[in-house]
Structure formats: structure tokens, C-alpha cells
Amino acid sequence: MTAIKDAWGALGGRPDLVSRVSAVVCPDVLDARLPVRELARACVGACALAAAELGARRAGLAEVPAVTVDDGAVAAAFHSERLLRVDGRAPVSFAPLSRFWRAAEGWVRTHANYPHHRDRLLGALGLPADASAEAVAGRLAERSALETEEAVYRAGGLAVALRTPAQWQAHPQAAEVAARPLVERARLDAAPARVFAPPAPAAPALLPAAGLRVLDLTRVLAGPVATRTLALLGADVLRVDAPWLPELPDQHADTGFGKRSATLDLAAGRDTFEKLLSTADVVVTGYRPGTLDRFGLAPHALAERRPGLVVAQVSAWGGYGPWGGRRGFDSLVQVATGIAVTEGTAERPGALPAQALDHGTGYLLAAAVLRALTEQSYAGGSRLVRLALARTARWLTHGIRPAPNEGTPAPASAEGTPAPAPGAWLTETDGPLGRLRHVRPPVSFTDGPTDWPRPPAPWGSDPAEWR
Known part of the structure; x- marks a missing residue:
């Protein structure tokens, strides 16, 4: 406890x-x-x-x-x-371009589940919008993980170089x-x-x-x-x-x-x-x-x-x-x-x-x-x-x-x-x-609720107002 x-x-x-x-x-x-x-x-x-x-x-x-x-x-x-x-x-679950990749030095992990993040990742790598995972792997293998991290960040995308616990502790x-x-x-x-x-x-x-x-x-x-x-x-x-x-x-x-x-x-x-x-x-x-x-x-x-x-x-x-x-x-x-x-x-x-x-x-x-x-x-x-x-x-x-x-x-x-x-x-x-x-919800206390009052609604289907 x-x-x-x-x-x-x-x-x-x-x-x-x-x-x-x-x-x-x-x-x-x-x-x-x-x-x-x-x-x-x-x-x-x-x-x-x-x-x-x-x-x-x-x-x-x-x-x-x-x-x-x-x-x-x-x-x-x-x-x-x-x-x-x-x-x-x-x-x-994860999109094909959201994964670990071997870099010229180290590993890098990308996140591209959303279309706009995928587009920014590919743009940072100089690849077309329909680029395959193989093309991404080839491009990432040409540069270090830290170089990729910075390039994708500047483009508004998401990529992070693999760090050891000691390397992270040394990071500001x-x-x-x-x-x-x-x-x-x-x-x-x-x-x-x-x-x-x-x-x-x-x-x-x-x-x-x-x-x-x-x-x-x-x-x-x-x-x-x-x-x-x-x-x-x-x-x-x-x-x-x-x-x-x-x-x-x-x-x-x-x-x-x-x-x-x-x-x-x-x-x-x-x-x-x-x-x-x-x-x-x-x-x-x-x-x-x-x-x-x-x-x-x-x-x-x-x-x-x-x-x-x-x-x-x-x-x-x-x-x-x-x-x-x-x-x-x-x-x-x-x-x-x-x-x-x-x-x-x-x-x-x-x-x-x-x-x-x-x-x-x-x-x-x-x-x-x-x-x-x-x-x-x-x-x-x-x-x-x-x-x-x-x-x-x-x-x-x-x-x-x-x-x-x-x-x-x-x-x-x-x-x-x-x-x-x-x-x-x-x-x-x-x-x-x-x-x-x-x-089911994991939050449990005496006389508390055991399920949600309603199922999820379609995205964007409700008016922007209180009930």
C-alpha cells in the first residue's frame, strides 16, 4: 500500500x-x-x-x-x-509507421497514428505521402536517431531517440x-x-x-x-x-x-x-x-x-x-x-x-x-x-x-x-x-457506480451546449 x-x-x-x-x-x-x-x-x-x-x-x-x-x-x-x-x-492499434526503427546510430521510435502526424513525419524525411514502411526504414537507417528526433520535431511530427536511463538523467x-x-x-x-x-x-x-x-x-x-x-x-x-x-x-x-x-x-x-x-x-x-x-x-x-x-x-x-x-x-x-x-x-x-x-x-x-x-x-x-x-x-x-x-x-x-x-x-x-x-470501470467504492450511464456517442454528433 x-x-x-x-x-x-x-x-x-x-x-x-x-x-x-x-x-x-x-x-x-x-x-x-x-x-x-x-x-x-x-x-x-x-x-x-x-x-x-x-x-x-x-x-x-x-x-x-x-x-x-x-x-x-x-x-x-x-x-x-x-x-x-x-x-x-x-x-x-498502432499505425504501420508508429514503431521502433533502426537508425544509423541507435534506435528511434515514431508516432504516426494520426494522418497529420504521418504527413509531418514523411515530410521531415523527404518522402512522399504514399511512402512505404520500407522507404521509411531506408531513410532512417541513413541518419542517427538524434538527428531524426530533431528533424521530425522541427516539422511538427513525433519521433524520439532511444535513451538509456543514464542518458535521460543527463538530459536537461x-x-x-x-x-x-x-x-x-x-x-x-x-x-x-x-x-x-x-x-x-x-x-x-x-x-x-x-x-x-x-x-x-x-x-x-x-x-x-x-x-x-x-x-x-x-x-x-x-x-x-x-x-x-x-x-x-x-x-x-x-x-x-x-x-x-x-x-x-x-x-x-x-x-x-x-x-x-x-x-x-x-x-x-x-x-x-x-x-x-x-x-x-x-x-x-x-x-x-x-x-x-x-x-x-x-x-x-x-x-x-x-x-x-x-x-x-x-x-x-x-x-x-x-x-x-x-x-x-x-x-x-x-x-x-x-x-x-x-x-x-x-x-x-x-x-x-x-x-x-x-x-x-x-x-x-x-x-x-x-x-x-x-x-x-x-x-x-x-x-x-x-x-x-x-x-x-x-x-x-x-x-x-x-x-x-x-x-x-x-x-x-x-x-x-x-x-x-x-x-468495466476499475474505480470501486461502497455504493458507488458500477458502469457508465450511457455508451459513447458518434464523434462530433452532439451540440456544443450543456444538457
Whole structure:
């Protein structure tokens, strides 16, 4: 339970409440050389405890409901995008150009799941839009991994050179990451204490986020996991995307449970956004740091227009240091921070058994929002919470220690180990996207919800307005 205590402490929670958490330990899930199982258990457990704490506060309960975190449920949830089935069809995972490549010196990993990222990668390599994987491999073999990293970054694409743990520790971005806490928390103003509406007397479950409005400006994967969790807990979550940046269909199906989905041009539709903001309780952003500031979405600017708001931000590298403005994804953070070498070798890089940085950070982000809401009910103030995949990676590699007597697992392959048999953690739901086989929520506390209130809606199918 040490990792749960650490996560709860990073969230600012009362230490004594950790006693409300019990764990069902399954030593054969999320096997890795690094303590991935402990990280996953801690992130979900802390999220469930934050939900139970807020639920107790709103319902006037004398005691915070008991929390159970089951490793089997957590492992299934951390593989949710792999376990999804749409009308029996397996999801599309990584695109052909999202993978490891041999470079003239070292290895480089690219991310090109989105068409615009693929185009920028190929443009940086001087290749046509219809270039094959073989052509990319040939071009990358002509230059070093570090040269490719910089060239693709300048073109707005995504590529990261493989680094050992020692090489990452010598990087200036690593020093910036190490200097920050796992969860950054700040008070933005002196807004009065939040007053919650009382829970519905005949509510079928304890819903800590009932009646709260969450503007979801996130993509890929941590942010959507966080807002999916808030939707589970009763929030009215409206995801807003630019109309020219459609989400990957399977990813949208996996992370869209409980939400509505709208499109909005933040420049042309400024009045519409301001109307949404005027009654929002939470704004969650997951774009590259600074990208949304020009639309008036910097934390202090949001709080000035909507006092009492909770602003939650998640990024790959953190909004600071030489890489603060760079794009990034879980797979790339693993490669840069030495995780891929730890899970394999410098000659044959590996990967974590799930996109654990994404999922873990997502549950911590939801927990940080819930804790901010609880704190507001006592002390007021608009709140800012920030997390970064690289900071979660730092916690995994330097902060968590494996539980004793659980053995030393074998390394994972470059694409991760197969997902464990999910057993009872899968269910099926019919909806506008078809028949979905999906993972049940891993967040569990006494009298809490056990499933989302609605299946995912088609991308962009809802109006940009609150219900």
C-alpha cells in the first residue's frame, strides 16, 4: 500500500483515509521489470478514494466509504483500448509507421497514428505521402536517431531517440521533471467555498460528481481516461474537438463512455465557448502546453472569467524545460526516459505491458480534480492541477518499489506483453456505435457506480451546449 500512500499524499489527501482502501492483489498481471502493477493499483486506488471522499462530503456521511482496488480489474482497465470490440471487430492499434526503427546510430521510435502526424513525419524525411514502411526504414537507417528526433520535431511530427536511463538523467528535461511533484496543485484566486447541491434522495448510487459540468478538451489517452472516469462518477462531460481534427474511431469508442461529443472552432465559435465556460465547473485540457492559451484558455485567464473553476492539465513532458512545448505520447515517453531499455535492452528495446503512463496519469488526473473539488468545499478558490506523463514515468522508475515476494518478471517485448485474460471485467453494451465489448470501470467504492450511464456517442454528433 506504500504506492497508494504516496499517490494520496501527492494529491494532498488526509493520510488517515488510506486505511479505507483495501487491495485484491494478483501477482500475475501487468508483469514487467518495473513496478507497473504497483503504479496501476496506486493510481486507481487513489482515484477511488478521492471519489469516495467527495461522495461522503456531499452526502454528509460520517465515514468515507470503503474502497476496494482489484488488480484484475485494474489490469483489464489498463488494456481497455486493446480489449475493446466493436461489433466483434478488434480495434486498430498502432499505425504501420508508429514503431521502433533502426537508425544509423541507435534506435528511434515514431508516432504516426494520426494522418497529420504521418504527413509531418514523411515530410521531415523527404518522402512522399504514399511512402512505404520500407522507404521509411531506408531513410532512417541513413541518419542517427538524434538527428531524426530533431528533424521530425522541427516539422511538427513525433519521433524520439532511444535513451538509456543514464542518458535521460543527463538530459536537461529530466532535471526539470525531477524537480516537480507528481501532482502539481495550485490555488488561483480567493473564490468563495463551493456549495454543492444535495444528492438526489432516490439516487441509485453515490455519484460524487453528480451535477458538475466538465469541459473536456483532451485527446489521446490520459486526458480522455480522466474525463471518462468523471463521467462514471456522475459528471456531465462534454468533449469538444476542432472540427478538422477528428479522433481515431476506436480510441473515441473506448474513451467516450458516459460523455457527449461536440465540435467547435475555438476562434470562430468564441461566443459559444464562453457560454459553455460560464456554467462549467471543470475544464480539462490535454493539448501541448501553451497551444490553447491564445484562445484565452490559460488557467488564470479561465479563472478570471469563471471564478471557482477547477482547471486540470495533462501533457507529455510537462509545461517547462526545453521539451515543455513538445508533443508526446506514452510510447515516446517510455523511449526517451529509459523505460524501453529497462524493459528490454539498448539493442532490443522493450515496452511496458500496457500504456501504463497514459492510464495511470489519467486516473491520477481524475483524482486530482475530485480532490480539488473537495478542497473547494472547505476553503474555496479556483484550482489548478497539472500532471505529465514524464513525471509519472519518473515516479515509476525512481519512486515506487515492487511489493516483496512477487518475483522478478521477464522483460516485455517491444510492443508489450499480451493482455491478461480479463474474465469478469468485460461487459457488452449496445449503442449508436454498434455492439461494444468493453472493460468495466476499475474505480470501486461502497455504493458507488458500477458502469457508465450511457455508451459513447458518434464523434462530433452532439451540440456544443450543456444538457
